[in-house]
Amino acid sequence: MYLSSFRVGNCPERLVALAGGNERVAVIANALDAAPAIDRKERVERDLFLLAALGLPAEELDLRRYFVDPGRIASDLSRYGVLWVRGGNVFVLRHALARSGADLEVRRLLADDAVVYAGYSAGPCVLAPSLRGLELVDQPDAVPRTYGEEPIWDGLGVLDFAIVPHYESPEHPESGAMSLVADQYQVTGVPYQTLRDGEVLVFDGERSEICG
Numbered sequence: 001m002y003l004s005s006f007r008v009g010n011c012p013e014r015l016v017a018l019a020g021g022n023e024r025v026a027v028i029a030n031a032l033d034a035a036p037a038i039d040r041k042e043r044v045e046r047d048l049f050l051l052a053a054l055g056l057p058a059e060e061l062d063l064r065r066y067f068v069d070p071g072r073i074a075s076d077l078s079r080y081g082v083l084w085v086r087g088g089n090v091f092v093l094r095h096a097l098a099r100s101g102a103d104l105e106v107r108r109l110l111a112d113d114a115v116v117y118a119g120y121s122a123g124p125c126v127l128a129p130s131l132r133g134l135e136l137v138d139q140p141d142a143v144p145r146t147y148g149e150e151p152i153w154d155g156l157g158v159l160d161f162a163i164v165p166h167y168e169s170p171e172h173p174e175s176g177a178m179s180l181v182a183d184q185y186q187v188t189g190v191p192y193q194t195l196r197d198g199e200v201l202v203f204d205g206e207r208s209e210i211c212g
Contacts, residue, residue, distance in 0.1 A: 001110075001117045001158075001203040003124035005165040005195035006087075006172060007047075010212030012054050014202050015082075018116045022081025025051050025058035030096035031088025031122040033064070034142040047086050058084065063100035070101030077105050080115065087121025087165075089138045091151045094126050099147070103156055110158060117158070121165045124201070128155040128162040133184050137177045160191065163201070167194035 002015045016023075027047050032040040044060055051058040061080075066073045077083070083106065085093070097103040109115040117127075125134060131153050143151040155162075164182045166172040178194075185192040195201060199212040 001127075001201075003118070003127075003163060003195070003201040003203075004120040005167070005169065005199050006120050006197040008050055008054070009120070009200040010198040011200055011202070014200065014204075014211060015116075015118055016054055016056065018118075018202075018204065019056060019082050023056050024080050025056045025082040025084050026061035026077065026080040027051070027058050028061055028063060028083060028085045028093075028102075028119075028123075029088070030063045031086060031090065031093035033096060034089055034092050034146045043086070047084065051084060056082065063096040063102055066100035066102070070099070073101045074105050077102065077109065077115070082116040082118055083109075085117065085119035085123030085126070087119070087123060089142050090122040090125045090131055090134050091138055091140045091143050092146055093122050094131060094152045094155070095143050095147055095149065097126065097156070098152055099149075107156060107158060124163040124165065124195075126155055127158040129157045129160065130162075130190075131155050133162070133181050133188075133190065136180050136184065137174055162190055162192040164192050164194045165197075167196055169197035172197055 002018055029044045048058050140151040164178050166175045166178045169175045182194055199210050201210050
């Protein structure tokens with residue numbers, strides 16, 4: 001896994017190395033589904049450009065295509081070596097992962113060591129056991145506004161701790177709110193890992209480290 005605080009972070013060579021032989025990247029941008037369409041399009045195109053600059057051919061995989069027929073997601077995800085799950089609203093992302101069936105498939109692929117899970121901000125945050133606390137930053141009611149359903153508060157549970165991105169990163173507008181999230185986790189006893197913008201938490205086999 002390549003879990004960045006913001007965008008690609010300061011050690012993109014580690015992402016390229018993790019990709020290995022299968023460098024085809026699926027960009028999952030559903031954390032932006034509540035944003036205006038033109039805004040969403042511009043942000044996705046920026047991520048595609050950044051990944052292409054690293055020599056990683058990328059295309060968007062829109063999870064909304066699988067809402068009606070989630071049975072198709074497994075075969076489509078299996079074509080990619082890297083899943084790049086970008087930032088946005090973590091509650092919107094979580095709902096799209098569940099509605100499409102991608103949440104179960106992502107857990108299976110990671111358990112089988114069959115894919116690199118990468119991304120930033122909401123992408124790493126959704127891997128925690130719970131999304132409680134992140135309502136200090138993202139609006140849970142964006143889910144009913146966007147999809148007409150209630151938000152899901154359980155994370156994917158891939159990690160046994162929470163990720164706090166943009167920590168002490170004054171150039172990012174969410175830095176102050178993320179400090180409040182970290183404070184709440186500290187008070188309530190939730191295990192967490194902070195990441196400053198530029199830093200990346202890298203899992204490679206049994207080893208993990210923060211680079212950048």
